[in-house]
Amino acid sequence: MTRYAMAIDLRRCNGCQTCTAACRHANATPPGVQWRQVLDMETGEFPDVRRAFVPVGCMHCGDPPCEHVCPTTATKKRADGLVTIDYDICIGCGYCAVACPYQARHIVHRNTFAFGDDRPMASEQARMDPERIAVATKCTFCKDRIDAGTQKGLTPGVDPEATPACVNACITGAYVFGDRDDPNGKLAKLLGETAHFRMHEEVGTDPGIFYIWDAKESRP
Numbered sequence: 001m002t003r004y005a006m007a008i009d010l011r012r013c014n015g016c017q018t019c020t021a022a023c024r025h026a027n028a029t030p031p032g033v034q035w036r037q038v039l040d041m042e043t044g045e046f047p048d049v050r051r052a053f054v055p056v057g058c059m060h061c062g063d064p065p066c067e068h069v070c071p072t073t074a075t076k077k078r079a080d081g082l083v084t085i086d087y088d089i090c091i092g093c094g095y096c097a098v099a100c101p102y103q104a105r106h107i108v109h110r111n112t113f114a115f116g117d118d119r120p121m122a123s124e125q126a127r128m129d130p131e132r133i134a135v136a137t138k139c140t141f142c143k144d145r146i147d148a149g150t151q152k153g154l155t156p157g158v159d160p161e162a163t164p165a166c167v168n169a170c171i172t173g174a175y176v177f178g179d180r181d182d183p184n185g186k187l188a189k190l191l192g193e194t195a196h197f198r199m200h201e202e203v204g205t206d207p208g209i210f211y212i213w214d215a216k217e218s219r220p
Helices: 018-027 065-069 095-099 122-127 143-151 165-169 186-193
Strands: 004-009 037-045 048-056 075-077 083-085 175-179 194-197 209-215
Touching (some): 018 037, 018 165, 065 075, 065 095, 165 175, 175 186, 186 194
Parallel strands (some): 004 209
Antiparallel strands (some): 004 175, 075 083, 194 209
16 A cells, blocks of 8 residues: 655754745745745744744645545545545635645635736746636645656656655755655655654644654664
């Protein structure tokens, strides 16, 4: 069984936002919509203050609440763990956006452009996708890249052509992507060697993004 998932090493992330830029370039999201965001968190009190950068987006949950509330079955979880949206049957009701604990869903009702609605750049005009208007959108883990790559015999998380854009773009190597159920894969080995957590996993969503914060403690 395949379950695509992602690990992000918070010890490596420096908040550069390259993953955010790579996602926007790969998916042509409109202004104000970021499928991959990086939270800038500050903890402690002066002078003992620390900053942490936490990339967030759709968690591709094993038990996605967005799927349960969708009245048209537009949101589905694939056999490989990717949570998808069928734009043809999505009615833009927003139930999924309310149900998502990660605020990962976006709905826009008209085309917007970087320099004003009446001044689209040639690149924006060329990549504008009318199917995304008035429907729910979110991070897809670059499923089109994964599907096209696997059809060529490539391995997601190993071959860049079949790997999410944010993972390829990370300048510090904080992102690792792959099949969580493959014991010999890089992702499974990394999770076995590190201490990590998942965001809001206490609500039972079984999120597909793991956050690494330290090496696993050695036990005698």
